[in-house]
Amino acid sequence: CELAQVDLVFVLDSSSGVGEANFKEMLNFVTDFLFFAFVDNGNFRVGVMTYGDDAYVQFQMSQYQRNKAAMMSALKNLAYRPGGSNKAAALKALRENMYTVANGDRTDVPNVVLFLSASDSNINTAQTVTEAEAARAFGMQIFGVGEYLKSHRMLNFVQNLQVEMLNFVQNLQVEMLNFVQNLQVEMSKLVQNLQVGMLNFVQNLQVGMLNFVQNLQVEMLNFVQNLQVEMLNFVQNLQDPSVTNTGVRAGLVTYSDNFQVITNVTAPNSVSLTAAAVNNLPNGLRQGAANLANALRAIVLPPRVSDYRSYVAIIAPESSYTADQTNVLAEIARLKALGYTIVPFVIAENNRLDVQTLMREASGAQYFFDFNNYSQLEAALKNFTRDGLCKGYVGPKAGGLCDNSGxxxxxxxxxxxxxxxxxxxxxxxxxxxxxxxxxxxxxxxxxxxxxxxxxxxxxxxxxxxxxxxxxxxxxxxxxxxxxxxxxxxxxxxxxxxxxxxxxxxxxxxxxxDYTCKDECGPEKWCGECDTR
Structure with missing residues (x-):
């Protein structure tokens, strides 16, 4: 059936003698009929016409080619339009309006009409049989479905059509049976292949998950050990009395899916508390995803008013930035607006991070450190504490012309x-x-x-x-x-x-002044300032 090609038009009686309930039954019949029709592959082209006082084309065969869903929606929304019964106009419109190349008719494909009627013709009655014979001579196979056909001549005409309709239905049944049998065979093969594939997938998944968990445990242990060593070195540098800025305060936030404030920067002896917290790692570290933006949201207060800079040092792998770069950069911008200097310490992983953008959105090259492994973290932190932190004095800043300009x-x-x-x-x-x-x-x-x-x-x-x-x-x-x-x-x-x-x-x-030759008239203003 999938290989059959048909140019099919449904003609529906919407005269007053039909009634809205019967009209809806006709629409249900058309919908059920088209359920198995191969519209989306182009084999079936379908048009629909209703008739009452006149013929009304609802949609041409060209309108919903290869789009069964849209066609079904159009059928669902088709409205009942009561009136007289003008079958002659409907048959004439089939020949002159619907079965034309411009409206989707194919010259090498059978033209089939399903004529659904529930009342006798009462407009242009004398022309009905004439138009029906003209339609058949045109090459249409017209199958009538209906009742109340009292005209003897029309009855003979419909009896002849019933024979053709029977042949059409028998052929359709054979093709549908072949289609269903082939579908059963293919579905059986598909289920068997799915069973084998799912079994292999589950077995491979079990092995892969076991390896992943084992590797993750090793990586987490190495990560925590390296981070603990380097963070201790960092805190010891902060406690070093040779650091000229003796008013240093420190806070510590850890994060995975969620963040945890380990030490608060406002607490007394915050540096000592941070050192103790680092000593107790991995306490405070949790397995999970890397939500850096969420951790930065933990910092809500502006820095203290001071002649020294206040820093947010971000020690994180490259993936923490790339996983949610838009929100991370938004939080960095927020912290800068509060008055913090942003210092990223980035551990490279796959070199997918846009370093230039991060450097620009943070606080510049002099406050940016990237390296390949945690063993290099100590040197970077030492450079920051000795060069950046010790030289963090900024002093009072005079206002400028551009202050608060946006x-x-x-x-x-x-x-x-x-x-x-x-x-x-x-x-x-x-x-x-x-x-x-x-x-x-x-x-x-x-x-x-x-x-x-x-x-x-x-x-x-x-x-x-x-x-x-x-x-x-x-x-x-x-x-x-x-x-x-x-x-x-x-x-x-x-x-x-x-x-x-x-x-x-x-x-x-x-x-x-004979040397004064300048043009003195007003210059033309060409609009607002160039923002480039």
Whole structure:
């Protein structure tokens, strides 16, 4: 049956004599019939028409080619449309509208019509048999299913169709029987193969899990031993009196699926408590996944106000970062915003970590350490405590033009110049060297900076708070052209120009100057600042 190809159209009677309940039974019949039809492989093309006062094409054979699910959904939503019974219009629409190449008909495939009717024709009755014979002459195999057919001529016509319908059903039964028998054989083979495959899979899984657990136990033992040794060295370095920063405090957080705060940084003698906790490893370490982002969430308080840096040192293998890199980087950004310096100690595993991104999102190259095994951890920690921790004094920091501009979050921002109304400052942040960069820009000639809209505009609209004309009515020199100057009108700087070959002299005004050939007109403002 899978190899059979049919162009099949269902014609459903939706006249008032049918009733909505019987119409739904017709739809159920069509749905059941199509359950075994091979639509998705293209063998069956199916169209549906209803008729009442006229013929109504519900969907053409071309509409749901190879998409049985969509076709079934369309059938489910088909609405009952009561009216007269115009069989002639339905038969004519089959020939002229549905069985056309444009609407999905294949010239080398049988055209089969299942005509479901439950009432006599009462519109264009005289044309019904004529249209039926024309449809058969066209090459359609029409199978009628219905009742109440009182016309003797129509009855003879339907009796002839019943013979053809019987042959069609018998052929379909044979093909379906072959299909089911073949399916049973294939399913039996599939079950046998699955049984053998599952047995082999379970046996291999048992062996693999045993090896995995044994290797995991060895790896965990080595990991804990190495970590304990190197962490003890690290804490001893913190306790070393040669470290110039004697106000050191320490906290310890371990993590797997969940985190555990072993020592709190706010506790008295926190360094000694951390040393004791490290001595008791593996107490506090649990087997499980590596949820580094969750561990970083344990740090919720900002650092103490101090002239020294506060650090979050992350000692973790590469996989802790790559397993959930988005959330790890988000937590690192949060801790930086709180005021911490982030110091990753990364033990390389498969070199899949984007080191440059992590270095940039943390606190720069000078606070980043990566190595291949835990035996190198001691040297890295010693470099950090001797060079980074001891030189962690930052002292009071004076405010700058770019403070609170938002450039550290957005990458770039702009702020008003503190003195000159026609200037503004573009602020950048260099993550690698932890440096704020401010670049002074000048608006086009004759314009003032508007911080609210972050654009340059007309001075009389902006009303710059630092406008010199608020306190002094004297005209003053404008940068950019020898004849350009600002005139004071009602406390607002207004751009003006001297005549050609005249330059502006402060305190004097426009003076003859044959060397002054600059264009003095207003420059065009081309929109908001370039954020590149």
């Amino acid at each position: 450039h550290r979050v957005n990458g770039m921002s702009v702020v008003a110049h503190p003195m000159d109304c026609d200037k503004y400052v573009q602020c950048y942040y260099n993550n690698l060297i932890n440096l704020d960069i401010g670049v002074v820009r000048t608006c086009p000639r004759g314009l003032h900076w508007n911080q609210a809209n972050k654009t340059c505009g007309q001075p009389n609209e902006i009303r710059c708070p630092n406008d010199r004309c608020r306190e002094d009515c004297e005209p003053y020199k404008m940068e950019g052209a020898c004849g350009a100057y600002w005139d004071c009108e009602n406390g607002v700087s207004t751009p003006k120009c001297c005549q050609q070959f005249f330059s502006f002299i402060p305190g004097v005004g426009c003076q003859l």
